[in-house]
Amino acid sequence: MNLEKKILKLLEHDAKMSSKTIAAILDKDENVIKEIIEKLEKDKIILGYNTIINWERLGEDGVTAMIDVKVAPEREVGFEKVAERICRFPEVRCVYLMSGTYDLSVVVTGETMKDIAWFVSHRLSTLEQVQSTVTHFVLKRYKQDDFIFEEPEEDKRLVVSP
């Protein structure tokens, strides 16, 4: 694995890992690591850094839906153009092209189910290439991006042992 890839693997799991820590792990100078990360950001290999939040624990209950979208592909561009248009809506979190019975999978978040229903009926279904939509609401999240939501992370080991 080259250095860039090694750095990415570490950051993939912990975006907050400091350049100093990465430098220690990879036996490199901290400034070298910083430069590579900056370059990766500039080249849009690192697109950004998110935080995985358990909103429910705070008592906030937003709504997430996964929408299966069937699309009529267009001459020359296929699914690209409509996918790009869907991406532009700020309430859309993810867009994937899928194999199987439908074409695009669109993940949308809103404050209430009404918000999402409105988005589907007024924004998504109205696109001329969109032929049909099936909306699935997320009822509960158990695991996301490697993190299990409810598992207590306490250390059960004895504090000192041989």
Added chain:
Amino acid sequence: MSDMNKYLAKTVQSIPPSGIRKFFDLVTQTKGVISLGVGEPDFVTPWHIREACFYALEKGYTMYTSNSGLLELREEIAVYMKKKIGVEYSPQREVLVTIGVSEAVDLALRALLNPGDEVLVPEPCFVSYAPGTVLGYGKAVSVPTYFEDEYRLKPEILEKYITPKSKILILAYPNNPTGGIMEKEDLEKLREIIIKNDLIVISDEIYSELTYNGEHVSIAALPGMRDRTIVLNGFSKAYAMTGWRIGYACGNPDIIAAMTKIHQYTIMCAPIMSQMAAIEALRHGESEMRRMIDDYNNRRKIMLSGFKEIGLDCFEPKGAFYAFPSIKISGMTSEEFCERLLFEEKVAVVPGNAFGANGEGHIRCCYAASIKNIETAIEKMGNFLDRHRKG
């Protein structure tokens, strides 16, 4: 209450209380401690291994197994040994499944020792070899290993401690508490002495998978050493299975039969559900194990570079999950250092002398801890040293 001590066996009375125990009591009385004093993985056993155990229970596997352990498991162990250390063992006659390496150490010592026989114990080392020797009516002879040698056992030093009564040599590499390893050349130098003096080796290789640069080498793989060596290994460290209490011994059939005799009367057999889980670990556990080892390796480097930064002298530990830096610059004894570090900075590390007198002047720091805890602990140790650096 009347004092019943006079009834206790002399051998038991003669064993000193564990230095770790004393320190453990101190640490448990303190709140909010970051502990680098642990001797086990910070991972929970991989899920697929736990599931194999649920499945075994659901299927009703709740009975005794043969004394030696499930044949299926012994077969997997034999395959593993062939692959890992390049030595073939017969699953029927040369493999015994035990309650961890802990039991295997006890069995091996008791199977071999006559009263007064001497066991050469390179120190610093894991805490059970000397007491195990005493309980087997043998005499433990400490053989020092040194920081300057990265705690390798040196042939010229070993030779000085050999007497006509020497019977067993303990080798425990990768080493707890030092993180030291023995490479092939190091072992080759010992081989001649071992054969010349007709010694049996108990090789505790429980940390063998946790070898970071290059491959672990077992002394059993060297010419003429197979039948003189009892290789002990287990699941506790590599597969994060300390609580399952499962390990094994491989060696010459006469010795394994003798160990099995003790085991059959004192233990009967290792728990069947742990044996089933161990089969799963050997069959499908490699990739999760590698992931854990990569993680230890990252943290090993973070700890090492942290020690360098705060000025703690430490060689590169190439195995296990411990570093064993010198605390000379503090001018304190190991125990004093650990107690004051605990009280002043709430960081727990283990005094080196808990692993033998020549561990004095060092501390054992375990990097099976989160990166955050390691970094915070090192920062606190740095503050501590800034206040207490001598001269």
